[in-house]
Amino acid sequence: MSDLTTPNPEGLERLPLHLFSERAYLDYSMYVILDRALPHVGDGLKPVQRRILYAMSDLGLSATAKFKKSARTVGDVLGKFHPHGDSACYEAMVLMAQSFSYRYPLIDGQGNWGSADDPKSFAAMRYTEARLARYSEVLLAEVGQGTVDWQPNFDGTLDEPKLLPARLPNLLLNGAAGIAVGMATDIPSHNLREVARACVHLLRHPDADIADLMRHVPGPDLPTAGEIITPAQELKRLYETGQGGIKQRAHWTLEQGEIVITALPYQVSGNRIMEQIAAQMQAKKLPMIEDLRDESDHECPTRFVIVPRSNRVDVPRLMSHLFATTDLEKGYRVNLNMIAMDGRPRVMNLREILSEWLDYRRATVRRRLQHRLDKVLERLHLLEGLLIAFLNIDEVIRIIRTEDEPKPVLMERFELSDAQAEYVLNTRLRQLARLEEIKIRGEQESLLAERDELQATLGDADKLRDLIIEEIEQDAETYGDDRRSPLVERAGAQALNDTELSPSEPVTVILSTKGWVRQAKGHDIDPTALAYKSGDAFLSAAKLRSNQLAVFLDSTGRAYSLPAHTLPSARGQGEPLTGRLEPPSGASFVAVLGGEPDDRWLLASDAGYGFICTLSDLFAKPKSGKAVLTLPASARVLTPVPVPGSVADLVVAATSNGHLLAFPVSDLPQLARGKGNKIIGIPSARVQAQEERLTAVVVLPDEANLCVLAGRRTLTLKVHDLHRYLGDRGRRGALLPRGFQNVDALRIG
Structure with missing residues (x-):
């Protein structure tokens, strides 16, 4: 068929369905883009907003006039210029009157026009009254001075302006948001004085680049006083490309130990914030918060008080968690998409926006x-x-x-x-x-x-x-007015982990010989007095706090860690560690450790090698743990020994043949993992033949006595008695008195 459109005898046009659908969809798309969703760079308004303002001006509702019912304005807009639904028109009118939605409101409302907590809670248009705000003069003052092009309204009986003669770049000042067909716009608001300075600078220096303009417009200025924490480099990239994102964070201060939130991010409800924090408190995920109050009133529209449980709470860390898990910090997408002066939608950078508007302003003047x-x-x-x-x-x-x-x-x-x-x-x-x-x-x-x-x-x-x-x-x-949203670069918000969120209470973690574990509240527990399964007995215990990690060491030299508060209660007999951890086949657990991450411990094998490490070196998230102590052939792990902080302390080691050696703790290296250095000299042949091994090691504080246990015998060595056993690390040491050849343990006496 040579002609796509073929008239029939009735005079109707015939068109293939796919072509009709394509044309209809494109027509609809262009209508939505140009006549509904996207603002124009000239006056920064969408058609419905432009018609509302012009209709109010036509009604004589200036900033000094008496208020009139909103229904009267909506009726005029619908009857004369905008033949659409009254609810959508009224909502657009309400938005322009809300100071928490518009940086510079265009309409002065009287009555219930919604609140920051619930912007949609405004009263019906038959109850509210409105007139133009003083700022609207920027858009309407020159309408009757031959500055605008006119077009017929929908029924051709009246004329309406195609654009309003904006005296300032309203698009940047109040921003815009909208979704069209295949495109959207999200333009944040800016400070009037800053944008005006940038316009003046560009008029005087036409070659100014975006970096120059950003000296006057450093970033958006949203209607709320929350802090914009987006780094300057990201803002520069946003203004260069016309696309990006910004983050705004609530502003808070400390008043007599209480956290007081005085400003929220844009479009964030205070009620929603209270619900989010309260939900975490009820779920016992915020044990460091004792109370939460809303003290907002007419004098202080935003005032939320968070009461920490004690003055030991890390308040900045707590707020970082709340920023990460609630709407106290919110991100906003930025897409500077608008209808340019040539009538086409386009994403523009900051310089292009100001240049296009200045061209429009120059033509208007x-x-x-x-x-x-x-x-x-x-x-x-x-x-x-x-x-x-x-x-x-x-x-x-x-x-x-x-x-x-x-x-x-x-x-x-x-x-x-x-x-x-x-x-x-x-x-x-x-x-x-x-x-x-x-x-x-x-x-x-x-x-x-x-x-x-x-x-x-x-x-x-x-x-x-x-x-x-x-x-x-x-x-x-x-x-103009001062900047409302301060630009402050902050560290990224980070949520607290389960360990940090758990209450900090003293607990004792008990490990049995069969590898069963449990935790009891308090540090005054006698682990040997607890009940154990038949054939099982007490092996090791660690005193720590419930929000710390318990570290377990197995017979292969691997370390594992579990949050102490997640372990079963000591009211029962606990549960096997193998249910939570995955040690190598045939391995058994030899000790449990606990304390501060920077506490130091001495790890050693009975082959006579060892090193010092911090407790944090033993933390391991995987169930399979991590290799820490490398064991020579046929060697086994000794119970770890705590290392105090004094450099005058001594490492004392005893062998199964009664050799005892003492040397300064500083001679032993601090490592994160490995075999370690030789602690006491045992001939390799005797070690391999299992004829002699390291049986006990202890770190002896300065001026302390040493108790040597061998069977039922106990030998106490005072400070002056230890001199004969002093030597260099790795030496053989001196023999203990007869009867102490098989040393079971060394104790601090």
Whole structure:
């Protein structure tokens, strides 16, 4: 078929379905993009917003007028310009009146216009009243001065402006959000004074780049006073590409040990914040918070108080957790997508937006001046004719009285134009008084001076630029205010882990010989007095706090860690560690450790090697743990020994053949893992033959006594007795007295 559209006998157009669908969808898409969802760079408004403001202006609802029912305004908008649903129109009107939604509200509302906690809680339009806000003059003041193009309304009975003559870049000041077909826009609001300074700078320095403009516009300025924490580099990338994101965080202070939140992020409900924090408290995920109060009132619209459980709570860490898990910190997508001056939607960077608006403003001011110049020239022309008539008043009166058609006679007699003759004929008699000549000449002089000034400005680009700068600075002084959202670079929010969130209580973790574990509250527990399964017995215990990690060491030298508060209670007999951990086949657990992460421990094998490590070196999240102590062939792990902090402490080691060696603790290296260094010298052949091994090791504090246990025998070595056993690390040491050849343990006496 050569022609896609084929008329039928009824005169109807026929079109293939796929082409009709494609055309209809494209038409609908362009309608949504251009006439509904995206704002225009010129005045920063969507069509419905523009029509609401113009209709209110048409109704005389200026900032100084009396309030009128919102239903009256909505009715005018729908009946004259916007044939859509009244609820959508009213919601758009409400949004422009909410100070917590718009940085610079365009409408001054009276009644219930919603709240920051619930923006949709506004009253019906039959109850609320409205008028234009003072700031709306920026958009409407020049409408009647020949500055705008007009288009017929939906039924062709009225005209409406295509754009409003914005005196400031309202698009950046109030921002916009909308979803069209295949595209969306998210433009944050900015500070009026900052944007005005950037416009002035760009007018004076047309080659200014985005870095220069950002000295005046460092970032968005949202309607709420929360801190914008987006790094400067990200903001620069956002303004360069027109796309990115920003983060805003609640502002808080400490008052007498209590956390007081005084500002929330944009579009965040205080009630929602209270619910989120309360839910965590009920789930026992915030044990460090004792109380939560809402003290907001008319004087302090935002005031939420969080009471820490004690003054030992790390408040910055707690707030970081709340920022990460609640809406106290919120991210916003930024997409500077708008309808450009060529009528096409486009994502623009900061410089392009300001340049396009300044071009629009330059054209608007030029049209305003030209409109005024035309009016001045027209008035001068009429005054010239009136002055001629005044100077020849007797002849003019004679012609009017005697001629049937005085107009053409006047035009021919005094060389008047049609407009001048008409004006003379419409002049009142009182204007023919003697004093009127003075008034006419005075008005003439004034208008001539204004004409010369207008022509000079229109003919000189520099003068026109200076006028635009002057008006921008004047409006910035009139309508501007200080920045509301401070720009502060902060560290990223981080949620607390389960260990940090658990209450900090003293507990004792008990490990049995069969590898069963349990935890009892308090540090005054006697582990040997607890009940054990048949064939099982006490092996090891560690005193720590419930929010710390318990570390387990197995017979292969691997370390494992579990949060202490997750272990079963000591009211029962516990549970096997193999249910939670995955040690190598045939391995058994030899000890449990606990304490602060930087506590030091001595790890050793009975082959005579060992090293010092911190407790944090033994933390291992995987169930399979991590290898810490490397064991020589046929060696086994000794029970770890705590290492105090004094450099004068001694490491004392004893072998199964009764050799004892003492040396400074500083001689032993601190490692994270490995075999370690030789502690006491045992011949390799005797170690491999299991004829002699390291049986006990202890770190002896300075000036402390040493108890040597061998079977039922106990030998106490005082400080001066230890001198004979002192030596270099790795030496053989000295023999203990007879009867102490099989040392079972060393104790601090």
